[in-house]
Amino acid sequence: MVARVQVPQEAKRGEAIEIRIAIQHPMETGFRFDLMGRAIPKNVINSLVARYNGAEVFRAELGSGVAANPSLQFYTVAEASGTIEFSWVDDAGVSGTERAAITVI
Amino acid sequence: MVTRPRRRFISVLAGLAAVPFLRGRDARAAADPLAPLVEKLTGGAPVREGRVSLDMPRLADNGHSVPLHLKVESPMTAADHVRSITLLSERNPRPLMATFHLGPKAGRSELITRVRLNGSQRVRAIAHLSDGSYWSGSAEVEVTESACLDAG
Numbered sequence: 001m002v003a004r005v006q007v008p009q010e011a012k013r014g015e016a017i018e019i020r021i022a023i024q025h026p027m028e029t030g031f032r033f034d035l036m037g038r039a040i041p042k043n044v045i046n047s048l049v050a051r052y053n054g055a056e057v058f059r060a061e062l063g064s065g066v067a068a069n070p071s072l073q074f075y076t077v078a079e080a081s082g083t084i085e086f087s088w089v090d091d092a093g094v095s096g097t098e099r100a101a102i103t104v105i
Numbered sequence: 106m107v108t109r110p111r112r113r114f115i116s117v118l119a120g121l122a123a124v125p126f127l128r129g130r131d132a133r134a135a136a137d138p139l140a141p142l143v144e145k146l147t148g149g150a151p152v153r154e155g156r157v158s159l160d161m162p163r164l165a166d167n168g169h170s171v172p173l174h175l176k177v178e179s180p181m182t183a184a185d186h187v188r189s190i191t192l193l194s195e196r197n198p199r200p201l202m203a204t205f206h207l208g209p210k211a212g213r214s215e216l217i218t219r220v221r222l223n224g225s226q227r228v229r230a231i232a233h234l235s236d237g238s239y240w241s242g243s244a245e246v247e248v249t250e251s252a253c254l255d256a257g
Contacts, residue, residue: 016212029221031198057210065194065202067170067219074205075213 001025005086007100011078019050019058021086022071023096029064043091045070053082078104138195139229146191147239152231157190157242159230168222168252177214177232177240181207187214188233195226209235221252 006020023045030042042064050058057076076084081104089095143152160174177187186209192202202220214232222228229243 027221029198052210055210057208059206061204061206063202064199065192065197065221067221071217071219073217074207075211075215077210077212079210 001094001096003086003096003098005084005098005100007084007102009101010103010105013078013080013104015078016075017078017102018073019076019084020071020073021048021050021098022069023048023088023098024069025090027062027064027066027068027070031064041091045088045090048072048086048088050074050076051085051087052076053080057084078102080104139193139200142193142200143229143231143241146231147233150237150239152239152241154241156240157230157232159228159242159244161228161244161246163245164247164249165222166249168224168248168250170219171222171246171248172219173217173228173244175216175218175230179214179232179234181209181212181214183209184235186211186235188235190214190216190233191231192220193229193231194220194222195228196224197221198223222246222248224248224251 001024003021003023008017011017025045028040028043032040034040044064045062048060048062049056058074060072062070081102083099083101085097085099087095087097156178158176161171165171175190177190179185179187187207189204189206191204194200194202205216207214225247227243227245229241231239231241233239
């Protein structure tokens with residue numbers, strides 16, 4: 001799974017920073033059929049967690065109502081320099097992680 | 106003598122013409138398809154309108170990926186913040202689209218994502234605040250091509 005995380009490189013302490021993530025994933029609904037008429041099993045990223053220097057700052061439980069290649073934008077307060085790490089898992093049990101570094105001045 | 110039955114006939118016609126309007130209004134007021142789900146989510150707690158603003162395009166010509174901008178009025182302090190936000194769809198086969206958990210560390214209670222919509226509907230967002238209250242906001246979206254029609 002390919003993912004891209006966008007975090008400002010530098011931020012002021014106490015500032016709410018914009019964080020974006022986009023993950024390449026079909027988010028199969030389970031309502032579609034393949035060319036042979038067999039149902040394609042549901043497979044969506046069901047949970048996504050963002051941790052800022054190890055502490056959880058954001059968590060999402062997603063369903064089939066989220067568009068394919070899910071993208072999310074949210075905010076978090078810049079506290080200290082370090083990393084923002086995302087981890088997620090889909091219905092097939094495949095998980096992924098992606099991280100971005102941030103410098104707080 | 107000819108006019109009287111005609112008058113009655115016309116009044117009956119007028120009455121009949123009003124019937125679909127009356128029924129339509131009743132049906133719309135009574136049937137909130139999300140009511141049972143909302144009650145399950147909140148545990149029966151009252152949900153107030155307001156504080157949540159949901160910004161979506163009025164017309165989405167494709168239901169596969171509809172942008173959604175969600176904002177909750179909240180100072181986002183340790184004492185008063187948004188705990189979670191749930192996105193609900195009236196017409197999707199699975200009405201519960203997503204739940205987002207925020208906290209005082211979020212700084213701003215704002216979120217952007219993209220959703221799938223199965224047809225024109227009112228999309229609802231329900232925010233759970235740290236004081237235990239629930240607030241809701243909604244957006245009406247016209248979808249010309251549903252997300253559930255393709256099979257390829």
